[in-house]
Amino acid sequence: MTAQGGNSRGALAGLRVVDLSRVLAGPLCTQMLADHGADVVKVEPPSGDETRTLGPPFDDAGDASYFSSINRGKRSIALDLAQPAGRAVLERLLAGADVLIENFLPGTMDRWGLGYDAVLAPRHPRLIYCSITGFGADGPLGGLPGYDAVLQAVGGLMSVNGEPSSGPTRVGVPVVDHLTGYCALVGILLALAERARSGRGQRIEATLFDTALSLLVPHAANWLASGREPQLLGSAHPNIAPYDKFEAGGGPIFLGILNDKQFQRFCHAIARPELATDARFLNNAQRLQNREQLRAEIEPAMLAQPREQLCRELMRNGVPAGPVNTVSEALEQPHAAHRAMRVGGADGYRGLGLTTRLGATPGRAGIRPPRFSEHGRQVLREAGYSDAEIDALRDAGVLLEARR
Numbered sequence: 001m002t003a004q005g006g007n008s009r010g011a012l013a014g015l016r017v018v019d020l021s022r023v024l025a026g027p028l029c030t031q032m033l034a035d036h037g038a039d040v041v042k043v044e045p046p047s048g049d050e051t052r053t054l055g056p057p058f059d060d061a062g063d064a065s066y067f068s069s070i071n072r073g074k075r076s077i078a079l080d081l082a083q084p085a086g087r088a089v090l091e092r093l094l095a096g097a098d099v100l101i102e103n104f105l106p107g108t109m110d111r112w113g114l115g116y117d118a119v120l121a122p123r124h125p126r127l128i129y130c131s132i133t134g135f136g137a138d139g140p141l142g143g144l145p146g147y148d149a150v151l152q153a154v155g156g157l158m159s160v161n162g163e164p165s166s167g168p169t170r171v172g173v174p175v176v177d178h179l180t181g182y183c184a185l186v187g188i189l190l191a192l193a194e195r196a197r198s199g200r201g202q203r204i205e206a207t208l209f210d211t212a213l214s215l216l217v218p219h220a221a222n223w224l225a226s227g228r229e230p231q232l233l234g235s236a237h238p239n240i241a242p243y244d245k246f247e248a249g250g251g252p253i254f255l256g257i258l259n260d261k262q263f264q265r266f267c268h269a270i271a272r273p274e275l276a277t278d279a280r281f282l283n284n285a286q287r288l289q290n291r292e293q294l295r296a297e298i299e300p301a302m303l304a305q306p307r308e309q310l311c312r313e314l315m316r317n318g319v320p321a322g323p324v325n326t327v328s329e330a331l332e333q334p335h336a337a338h339r340a341m342r343v344g345g346a347d348g349y350r351g352l353g354l355t356t357r358l359g360a361t362p363g364r365a366g367i368r369p370p371r372f373s374e375h376g377r378q379v380l381r382e383a384g385y386s387d388a389e390i391d392a393l394r395d396a397g398v399l400l401e402a403r404r
Contacts (some may be wrong), residue, residue, distance in 0.1 A: 010037020073366020
């Protein structure tokens, strides 16, 4: 397989990735690799990546916008890996690959005769193999399926999210999947650095379970130190006050005050300077103990000021504060444009920008997300297959053709 597409000036230009993952964590990881120059071949099952169907909204080709958010910059081929001939094609692709990433249930690759330790590592010693699973391969929950919201529940995240009136609530974005994708990315980059020294690849494991527990900051540390179960606090922080959502004139804002000097400047900004010397609020520990009394004192003063004006004044004075924006307000604010956090191209693709910026090799959003098996023949020709062989794979149901 020879490198095609990608960002030829990116930090990962020349890196070849075979992506067997579906849904979110794995595809997000490989999209970030593609953004920085890697040639990513997305190998989809005959039914396609499930996120193609998770809509509406759908694009003109019938793919859900969900799919487009995590699959740009890749090429797609659909193979039936349940067939021996499909697995033989995969092995041909791996012969020229640097990285393989998959998120099958543990044991799937071994059952197919493609386990890392027994087969792939001896045959492809430079291959970096990244496995993403819900719980890992062993242990009391090993081998079980995992999805983001389930892991939010099992991992304790829901128990600290929500209001007392609502009960435990799912975080509104797939935070466990998202961070697991970044953990996989970090693992791949670490393995590439080590391979540059040793010349050998290695196996990387990222699990949603580990990621979910790692997100319990500072709640896990609080429980380990005190033995007290964290409680639902809405938008408030368990260790800091005022660090919460408050009503201001025209809508809610979030106020984040970490130290006494910030609190003093805040009190002057809302024309309540005497609160800075009130014995109930002299330091963070006192403010935390008296958080409800503090809200009763400051919120009326905040309601008397327009929220945009109040946020600007607070930020100019070194007090972190911001309006609670909707998704459209967040994406349409001028700073989002300044940071290039909305990207698009002549091919009609629109998405979010890159979150990691390198000075010399900055990366860039790749081509639009691929249609189902759009590049199947191209990828196979690069791997050395003749047109007759490709037709035979298609006729045998091993290669699925692009949907029209």
